Ligand SMILES: *[C@@H]1O[C@H](CO)[C@@H](O)[C@H](O)[C@H]1NC(C)=O
């Protein structure tokens with residue numbers, strides 16, 4: 147029952163697997179699904195001192211909780227691991243060998259482009275069912291229609307409904323892993339029944355961002371309805387499971403539904419995105435220390451990403467959020483990749499992206515440093531759009547020739563000098579985030595003296 151293991155270090159996040167009532171006043175009672183943070187192992191290695199999200203401390207049994215771990219996919223995380231793309235009828239039959247009734251996969255139809263085929267092993271034979279795509283819906287029998295493949299598979303998993311058998315076991319494509327399983331293994335799966343969605347606070351192309359309540363905690367939820375879009379967000383969520391810093395918006399958990407709906411649950415940031423915050427408050431409300439605090443917050447987050455070899459790729463004031471107590475946190479890890487990644491990306495915002503990243507898709511911490519310079523400029527100009535009065539198509543040619551934006555009104559020279567260091571055309575000559583952080587801290591201390 148008890149596993150021998152090295153003790154978890156302080157700060158380890160755990161999620162409760164069972165309810166624990168506790169027997170003494172020193173115990174910390176919890177319910178299945180609660181999040182707990184380890185403080186220290188007790189003399190008995192099966193018990194830890196821990197803290198719950200309300201800050202209460204006490205002793206907990208180690209085997210009642212699961213340690214949360216970053217979801218790193220050696221293979222590709224997929225919502226549809228049974229989808230094999232364009233393979234032939236013969237290849238499908240080979241994949242479903244040795245025969246096992248209920249083993250299935252879905253492939254793109256070779257005979258009818260745009261349609262799919264559901265291949266199911268049945269009493270030693272493979273049946274191929276054509277899935278017709280008609281008016282944006284999918285159907286096998288033209289009686290029952292589905293929005294997407296996940297819903298179709300969910301239906302025939304519950305009921306054979308005319309097929310030779312119910313779908314029992316997915317034939318997983320080589321190199322992929324089921325995203326649902328990986329999130330739950332890492333301790334990141336949340337229970338849909340405990341999430342109350344309350345109000346839409348933002349709309350994206352992918353779906354809505356809502357404010358909600360999860361077990362008494364106010365949360366923000368990205369609701370992604372469409373299975374194809376959800377697949378893209380799976381990558382973002384898996385990056386977020388690997389990151390933990392006070393100045394990064396924290397992932398709380400993920401809900402993956404059988405029908406392909408995905409919910410990404412994060413901490414709620416009461417004051418919205420930094421660019422709107424700066425614009426709405428402006429010069430009269432935000433003093434020098436408020437602005438400098440934001441730059442410090444972001445530099446700390448970015449120094450953390452730098453240390454851990456993550457490249458954000460989309461750093462901008464619109465992707466920084468502000469908490470109730472005015473702490474800035476970096477968000478939107480949709481394009482974030484490990485530094486070693488070579489995969490190129492969709493269209494990037496020209497005004498924030500470094501010349502070498504635009505030109506050669508060379509993304510690195512140094513291209514994030516360039517964007518950080520632009521973000522500093524946004525902060526000190528209270529949310530203006532960068533490169534004012536320059537037509538978009540002229541921005542890149544001028545920047546490539548060495549053009550840099552002017553110092554925003556009222557911005558201290560020392561801060562403007564930092565921006566210019568970030569905008570060095572030679573990526574190697576730009577400072578590290580560690581250096582930027584230290585320099586900003588230094589300015590902050592100096593300012594304190596002047597007050
Ligand atoms: C998926 O199922 C849930 C209920 O389990 C429902 O609320 C949601 O709307 C469904 N999503 C789609 C895309 O049909």
Ligand SMILES: *[C@@H]1O[C@H](CO)[C@@H](O)[C@H](O)[C@H]1NC(C)=O
Pocket residue numbers: 435436439472
């Ligand atoms: C800036 O940060 C310091 C240190 O955290 C804090 O004491 C101060 O209140 C902050 N200032 C503003 C305006 O938020």
